[in-house]
Amino acid sequence: MARIEVKSEITGTVWQLKSKPGDKVESxxxxxxxxxxxxxxxxxxxxxxxxxxxxxxxxxxVAEGQVVAVLEG
Numbered sequence: 216m217a218r219i220e221v222k223s224e225i226t227g228t229v230w231q232l233k234s235k236p237g238d239k240v241e242s243x244x245x246x247x248x249x250x251x252x253x254x255x256x257x258x259x260x261x262x263x264x265x266x267x268x269x270x271x272x273x274x275x276x277v278a279e280g281q282v283v284a285v286l287e288g
Contacts (some may be wrong), residue, residue: 218261221287223277227251232273234284239268244286249277264288 230250234240245257246266264286271283 216287221284225251226279229271229275248272262288
């Protein structure tokens with residue numbers, strides 16, 4: 216099984232968690248929603264797998280390129 220790191224593509228604030236550890240996800244699923252400049256931007260996985268860790272909480276600040284979730288696929 217491969218460790219897959221999912222990164223934020225923008226700087227902003229975690230608005231909503233759409234998944235949790237143990238969830239099975241498919242390519243294209245939204246894991247987290249980030250608010251940036253009054254827009255809601257989804258963090259989407261490109262790989263299918265199982266969510267192992269969500270590394271942020273709602274209202275946490277995130278930076279572009281920051282790892283926000285880890286999948287095992």
